[in-house]
Amino acid sequence: RRYGRENASFLAASGVGHTRWATHGPPSQRNAHPHSSSDGDLVVVQNGIVENFLELRQELQAAGYIFTSDTDTEVIVHLVHLYYVNGGQDDLANAVRRALLRLRGPSAIVVLSKRHPDRLIAARLGNAGGVAVGIGDGEMFIASDIPAILRHTRRIVFLDSRQMAVVTADGAHYTDLADKPVVKQVIAIDWNPTAAEKGEYRHFMQKEIHEQGRSLTDTLRSRLDFEQNQVLLDTLNLSTQQARALRKVTIVACGTSYYSGLVGKYIIERLTRLPVEVDYGSEFRYRQPVVEPDHLVLAITQSGETVDTLAALEEAQNRGAFTAAIVNAIGSQAARLCDGVIYMQAGPEIGVASSKAFTASVTDLFLLALYLGQARGMLDASERGALIRELSTLPGLAGQLLEEAWQGDRYQELAERFHLMHNFLYLGRGINYPIAREGALKLKEISYIHAEGYPAGEMKHGPIALIDENMPTVVVAPRDSVYDKMVSQVEQVKARRGVVLAVAHEDDRDIRAKADYVLPIPHIHELLTPVLAVIPLQLFAYEMAVRRGADVDQPRNLAKSVTVE
Known part of the structure; x- marks a missing residue:
């Protein structure tokens, strides 16, 4: 569309594209990704922010580079080009590595070169959104979110901070920024590819609202033991002894997830008698929070990649707290970072405004409260049984409401x-x-x-x-x-x-x-x-x-x- 060839056909082995959320410079054609080097050899797409872009821009301008946009991303492509040319144009991965080491602030990038059209280089620096490498049959994919590639593959590798992947059609080679190989786990995503399609609905949000009867069933699946009147949360990794030793719960979240946390405060305090504090992820680490080893710091994030929430989790870990996340995206950074995780099991949520992830996260908070209540001896078997039976009616009632x-x-x-x-x-x-x-x-x-x-x-x-x-x-x-x-x-x-x-x-x-x-x-x-x-x-x-x-x-x-x- 940008070049008047919206309906054109292309024969190519690799390509990159990006939907930009503006940080430096207004939304415009000249600020749109991908950004290219002056000779047209390299292109870069980026999530994140280059905090020292003014300093790097001045350095690159002094070296003769001409900037055509207002974005910080253009600094990256010129910096990679500088190291690429100086390195003899035979080691693109090393040029990307050297450029990343100059950046301050979180970035997730993909680089493509005309000289090496058979490969893409992806890298992650800090928490600037996910980098998912999808493994197909004779083809490979890179995306920031799983639903983007779900129709093509459900076998995914997630990059951690300060890691790179050189991706070809045959596979990927993973290293850290010191060029040391790293072994990555392939995660099988159990989401149905049709879940990332609108089907009979006008919008994804409409679909996701009306899926809540089914998504709540999935949230509860395998977690309720009706015979023993117990809640099963194996992936939380919190033992009965640890649960009994807890003295406080702090919930950190942003946006809709913050309001889910406020609901959770009422539920957890009622069923466990533990004090609960709810904080915005963007505020938590700036107020010198009181966090101790006998505290549970719980993040709520649909994507598992919300930068402020991840920063709050890292702050809590540095202070010795047990950290856990209620998260929807399987294998996301929050899930990998924490000591334990409770998955929403809501399926992909594509509409920007959250709906089914909200109800799934509140349901997970209820499950957590029951789990802590039973572990701490605050709820006897009869009380747990009554609450579990009530909880089991929730998906049907939601479905009834939505059908009407x-x-x-x-x-x-x-x-x-x-x-x-x-x-x-x-x-x-x-x-x-x-x-x-x-x-x-x-x-x-x-x-x-x-x-x-x-x-x-x-x-x-x-x-x-x-x-x-x-x-x-x-x-x-x-x-x-x-x-x-x-x-x-x-x-x-x-x-x-x-x-x-x-x-x-x-x-x-x-x-x-x-x-x-x-x-x-x-x-x-x-x-x-x-x-x-x-x-x-x-x-x-x-x-x-x-x-x-x-x-x-x-x-x-x-x-x-x-x-x-």
């Missing part, structure tokens, strides 16, 4: 009514306060409507001043331990001519009499309500974005994996 939504037009009608609004207020209380924040985030992410999520009890400390007929309020109000207080909040909004949309139990006549619109959910244990309560908010945000003509799967300025700080 699929067959009806409730959410399309709501989108028609509200798509021209400019502001929304979301309110929740207790364990559903994080759901209000997640609902507001979903609306912001994909429909570009300003929305704020607040604890309902804080409404009168500021947000109430904004309420009128032009600022709808979404309340999460199931019949739980704070139900009466949520009803009071609804009445206060209505007294100020506000319009109320309520997520409430399907048989709640009181809420139906007070709210303007009701988004119904089925009954389940209070600690599991957030998993069901978030689904109507996902559906509402999705239909609002569709009605407004937004790009649902790739919202502006957002990326699925945030690989730069």
Whole structure:
């Protein structure tokens, strides 16, 4: 498309491409990847950031190199070219290695040379997103995310930091940046290739929302022992003795995963009586956190490559804590870095705005709380059995809710009514306060409507001043331990001519009499309500974005994996 040859056919043995998320320089044709050397021999694509790019740019300009873009990536291609030419153009891998050693900041790159068209060189420096080498039949692939190559291969090798791969059609040779060979494990990915296709759905996000009945079944698979009333989390690698010795849990996450962590705080504290702190990955290591060897630091990350979350994990490990990750992407950096892992088992999530990974991670947090509760003697067999039986009903209830939504037009009608609004207020209380924040985030992410999520009890400390007929309020109000207080909040909004949309139990006549619109959910244990309560908010945000003509799967300025700080 860039050269007016969008529909052209090419006969080639190798190639590179990249979707750029702008850091240095605005999104434009001249800043788009790949970037090439002045003689056209080398091209480079990159995830990450070159923190010392100004210094290197000045050095390269002094050596006669001409820059045609605003990006830091162009520094890399010229630096590789400098070492390549000086090395006699016979050892591209060494030139890449020398260039990488000059860079500050995380980078994941792929380099291609016209002189050596039979090979690609991939490298990873720090945490700038994944580098997955896919092994096919007489063909090889390199990608930052597994779904990109899932239809071609499910045999994957993941590069660690300061590692390189020289990839040809016949295989790959792996080294570190000192040119010492490294042995890599081939990981078999059990995701179905059709999971990375939209099928009958308009968007990946719509598909992923409606998959949640099945994905929650997968999350629970092989983890519930109904005979012994136990939870099985073998990959957590946390012994009963270690669990009993824990004194604190700290959850680190970003974006939607942070709100999942807030829900987890309520669940873990309730079932284990351990204190839980939830921190943004981007803030954790900058506040000199109190982390001790008897603490569990738990990361939540769909991709397993979120740079701030990985940095928080490394900080926790340096302080001697036991580290674990709730992660969806098999073999990702978070999974490899931690002492233990709990996989979401949700299948590939391609839409930028997370849906099924959120409900899977909350379910994993419930499993973790049960596991810790049983290990620490806080839950007897009868209590565990009741909670496990309740948990086992979750996938069916989610599927029922979604089937009713699929067959009806409730959410399309709501989108028609509200798509021209400019502001929304979301309110929740207790364990559903994080759901209000997640609902507001979903609306912001994909429909570009300003929305704020607040604890309902804080409404009168500021947000109430904004309420009128032009600022709808979404309340999460199931019949739980704070139900009466949520009803009071609804009445206060209505007294100020506000319009109320309520997520409430399907048989709640009181809420139906007070709210303007009701988004119904089925009954389940209070600690599991957030998993069901978030689904109507996902559906509402999705239909609002569709009605407004937004790009649902790739919202502006957002990326699925945030690989730069």
